[in-house]
Amino acid sequence: MSENKFGGVLPKCIGNLSTTLTTLVIEGNQISGEILEEIGNLVNLEALAMRANHLSSGIPSNLGNLQNLVILALRRNDLQGNIPPSFGNLTKLIELYLSENNFQGQIPSHLSNCRSLIFLDLANNNLSGAIPPQLIGLSSLAIILDLSHNHLTGVLPIEVGNLRALTALDISNNLLGGEIPDSLGDCTSLIALIIGGNFFHGSIPQSIRSLGGIEEMDLSRNNLSGQILEFLTIFHSLKVLNLSYNKFQGMLPCEGVFKNATGTSIIGNNELCGGLPEFHLPNCIFKGSKRRKTNIMILSISVIFGVLGTSLFLALICLFRLKKKVNKPVSSLTNDSHSNVSYGTLLKATDGFSSMSLIGVGSFGSVYRGILEGDGTIVAVKVLHLMRRGALKGFIVECEALRNIRHRNLLKILTVCSSIDYQGNDFKALVYQFMDNGNLERWLHPNTTSSHRNELPKKLNFIWRINIAIDVASALDYLHHRCHIPIVHCDLKPSNVLLDAQMVAHVGDFGLAKFLLGSSPNILANQMSSMGLRGTIGYAPPEYAMGCEVSREGDIYSYGILLLEMFTGLSPIDDKFGDNLTLRSFVMAALSERALEITDHILLLERESRFDPNSPESNDIFQECLVMVYNIGVACSNEVPIRRMSISGVANQLQKTREKLFALGFQEQDELP
Incomplete structure (x- = not known):
């Protein structure tokens, strides 16, 4: 029943199917809910495939009753919880696919009981802990072992050497460390070795020379060091070699795979030299040249010491004392x-x-x-x-x-x-x-913020809202255009805008941020790709839901919604917004004759207290400023990305609005809320 459009949940009567049933395949549908325990009644199943549905919750432990299973495919669902230890009962299992779910906890060592297993895929989950030595040493594994994109820690066990028949090993993008074990050289059938994105250190082991049939090797984004081994040049099958972002040093070979600048990546190794011109590395300085330069340097230093004598000696003492005072360790991330x-x-x-x-x-x-x-x-x-x-x-x-x-x-x-x-x-x-004044969410919706319901209502006047909007625009302008590597925040919303004692706004929470330059030394942009839709419902731009790449324009959309929320006092997920009405369309319908009707009542009360009702000019300017703000919010939240305002244009327009407010008698030093 695969590749249809079946939806809903699995009916419990599925457990009443004949116990002689051997194959149940419902892949590529839209089935949700949980995997039923009743499936455990189908004890003669040999193949159970429910890939690419919307199944959630955990896996019932009684699936371990299906001891005739040969294939179990559950990848690309929303399954969670632990992998049941009862899977160790599936001793006839040959292929197990559990990738692209949300499984947690450790990999059960009981899987090593599945001694017929040749294909194991646990990638793209939330698994943690060490790799069980019993599993990594399961000699039956002959096709693929994929544990990538999890949170596995510890070392790569030496038992990996038992995988002599394995053709592809992928443990990339975990938190594994230590040295690459020499026993990896025993995996002589490997065609693909992918261990990038971990914390391995030390040199490439000499035993790797045994992998004569290797076609793809990715050791990138680790802490590996030493010289690049010459024997890599004699791997005639090697087509893709990625050694980037390590600490390799010395001369880059020019033979074998290193002749192919498109198939070989060595960027991020700052102490390499030589190689083909396409690699853009500096020329190597040979030992003879170094020795001559060293002799000249020694002679020069001797002459200098002879001339300067005591003066230089005293200067060195002064520098040493100064260095002791100021040379404290500095972290590039933390405050000392x-x-x-x-x-x-x-x-x-x-x-x-x-x-x-x-x-x-x-x-x-x-x-x-x-x-x-x-x-x-x-x-x-x-x-x-x-x-x-x-x-x-x-x-x-x-x-x-x-x-x-x-x-x-x-x-x-x-x-x-x-x-x-x-x-x-x-x-x-x-x-x-x-941040003394908490987040903007608490100020805009004080009665609905669950952890602060007993607080007095917050009151943000017009000038403070404009100031906050300008602060957030300045932060985005910096992230998008003034960073060494441009950053997209991806989750701009009121709860991520923090206010200090002076009500200066600070954008926080960069957990979903993405670095824009794919060629940058930052490796984290792509590691987030498995997290699904970026952002928060109501603030995330519509193109993200259609699978488009994140962009500066996506942040500007979120900013536009934030701006409209700040001045209407309405959340984009307010109950009044149904299928055919959004915060943006709500504001557009009110522009410009009914701008006051959609404005936060706190601002309307401020208008009444500040201006004489018999002074239409002041009231007109107040409304004009509101309309300017709403127009900016609507322009930023346009559904077409290329039609959105630039963030620098936003800041300029808001500053002009603030100047109009100053002319009306608003002051930057207005009393803090």
Whole structure:
């Protein structure tokens, strides 16, 4: 029944089918709900394939009753939870496909009981922990073992050498470390070896020379070092070699695969030299030249010392003392005074991550207010929910983004914590500068923000809203056009706009951010691709739902919706907006005669208190400023990306609006809300 348009959920009567049924295939449909336990009654099934549906929830453990299964294909669904240990009962299983789901926890070692398994695909899940040695050593695996795009940690077990019949091994984009084991050279049938995007260090083992039939080798984005081994040039089958973003050094060979500049990538290895001109590497300096230069240098230094004598000696002493004072270790990401914050420090700072310290909950983490011991710094601690799919990748992306950006309207990170809690679980947190006035969501919708329902209503006047809008536009302009590597935020919304004590806006939460340049040294842009639709419903641009690449224009759409929300006081997912009405169309219908009717009542009260009703000129200018703002929001949220305003144009128009407000008597120093 595959490749149809069947929808709904599986009927329970499926368990009443004949127990002699051997094949059940319903792939490529639109079936949702859970995998029924009743399927476990079909004890003679040999093939069960439900790939590419919308199945959710966990896998019932009684699927382990299907001990005649040869093929089990459940990839490309929304399945979650742990892989059942009962799968170890499927001893006749030959092919197991579980990729592109949301499975969590560790890979069960019981899968090693499936001693007929030749094809295992667990890629693109949320699996963590170490690779079970029993599984990696399962000698029956002869086609593909794909564990890529998970959160696996630890080392690559030496038992990998048992995979002598395996043709493709992919463990890329995990958190594996240590050295590449020599036993990998025993996998003599390998055609593809993909281990990029991990933390392997050391040199390429000499044993790799045994992989004479290798066609594709990807060792990129690790911490590998040493010289590139000459024997790679004699791999006549090798067509694709990716060694980029490691720490290799020395001369690049010119033979074999290294003759093919399109099939070989070595970028990001700053200490390589030589090679074909297409690689654009510097010329190598040979030892003889080095020796002559060294002799000349020694002679020159001797002459200098002879001439300068005591003066140079004293100068060196002064420089040494100065260096001792100023040469403190600096982190490219964290504030020096708060480096290396431990789990225990954050636990104490937040009173044990108590509910009283909780100030917000997001998709990937909870945010707590904390006070650091010692200097008493008040901080915001974002603790990652690591069991949620995408949380760890979001953490890595946010660290990488914040490492590269500095702007007054971007949330400042003080440090990070990557540790283990007192129960032995992974713990990761980001520590930010505390924002005294919370997020913009609390000011726009104080009565619906669940964690702050007892607060007095927030009141943002016209000038503060304009100031915040200009601050956010400035932040986007910096991210899009003034960063060394342009960044798309991908999740701009009121809860991600933070306000400090002076009501200056700071854009935060870069967990979904993407670096625009695909050729940049940043490797994280593509690692997020498995997270699905970027952004939040109501703020994400329509083209993202159709599979288009993220873009600056996508952020501008989100900004336009944010701007309309700031001045109408209505959320884009308000109940009044049904299938045929959106916040944008609601505002467009009111322009320009009914602009006051759709405006937040707080701004209307401000208008009444500021202006004499008998002064139509002031009221007209007030309404004109509102219309200017609404026009900007509508232009930014155009459904066609190329028709959206530029962010620099937005900032210019808002500044003109603010000048009109100043002329009406509004002041930048208006009392803080």
